[in-house]
Amino acid sequence: MDGAHRSGCPINLTLEMLGDRWSLIVIRDVMFGNRRHYRELLNQSEEGIASNILADRLKRLTEAGLLTRRHDPSHKQKGIYSLTEPAIQLVPLLAQMGAWGRRHTPASRELSIRAQLLEEGGPPMWEAFMAELRWMHLGAPVAGPSVLGALQAAYERVVAQHSDSRSNA
């Protein structure tokens, strides 16, 4: 066992935990895509994560206390991954990442619409979304309209528009 950290800086420690090319992608998919099984995360991955990387990240994130794994009663092999409270509190960070990426990277319109809504909604929307995630992942009670539903609906709307404009072109 070694567990030595490079420094006690909170930014550094966050980077030591999440600073790689896949950890936040997995959390994003669980959070925004509500993908809860290994196969869902593997096959529906927009970025095409490799199975060994996915297995490794699920293990690490679980050990780091950002995900939990429980058995699916409907299938003896299936595991259901859930976000923990620390992972749910990454919502503002992911919202800022999306907002920055939308401005400074060649992000596609379809995949940016959720980031845009989350940015425009601001902290109140983030809080509502976090409450919703607590309900879905931690079994906490929830009230109010669904942020996840609104984000998903907006995404599907813009995808539909895009395929319309393509077929009309």
Add this chain to the structure above:
Amino acid sequence: MDGAHRSGCPINLTLEMLGDRWSLIVIRDVMFGNRRHYRELLNQSEEGIASNILADRLKRLTEAGLLTRRHDPSHKQKGIYSLTEPAIQLVPLLAQMGAWGRRHTPASRELSIRAQLLEEGGPPMWEAFMAELRWMHLGAPVAGPSVLGALQAAYERVVAQHSDSRSNA
């Protein structure tokens, strides 16, 4: 030329650009530590970055348009690194990273105080800090009290307290 991206998701594209263990550390040091030369970044690095990694990251970040390099008129070999506008707009992201790390990692008190102030100051403080960075790195005019000065003063205060309590213990 290859430039292929894994997906058009803004979070993914941000991760492709900054998702490693050192890029944001370098930006943090330029931004909060006002370290503008290679040697400053190398020798005063809290985390002990290796010289080849630093050289590589400075090159990549410059190519990615997050840093610029100009010659120091006082020394023919010295280069001065400055943040660009996209890098300055990482302030809210770094503030959220600091806020999250402060809650969910074993961050030291000394190195957390700046994150705490930046979190408590919220978006208005971030904007003031960004204006200040524009002045320092882009030569833009600035008005109002110095955020960087306040963060630095708070940090030095808590370091002094800490060494007091240590010598008194």
Add this chain to the structure above:
DNA sequence: ATAACCAGTTCTGAAGTGCAAGCAGTTGTC
């Protein structure tokens, strides 16, 4: 019984990391 599905594991080469040493050019000191 058998085919499809489940969560991974194993192999391989490529890429990134971390350490130590070295480099040519520049500057300050005597």
Add this chain to the structure above:
DNA sequence: GACAACTGCTTGCACTTCAGAACTGGTTAT
């Protein structure tokens, strides 16, 4: 003008991590 210290890097090497592909043993549906 000699020399040491300092400048921004580069090189070499061992080691770890990443990424793609094939493969595994167990489970479920037909």
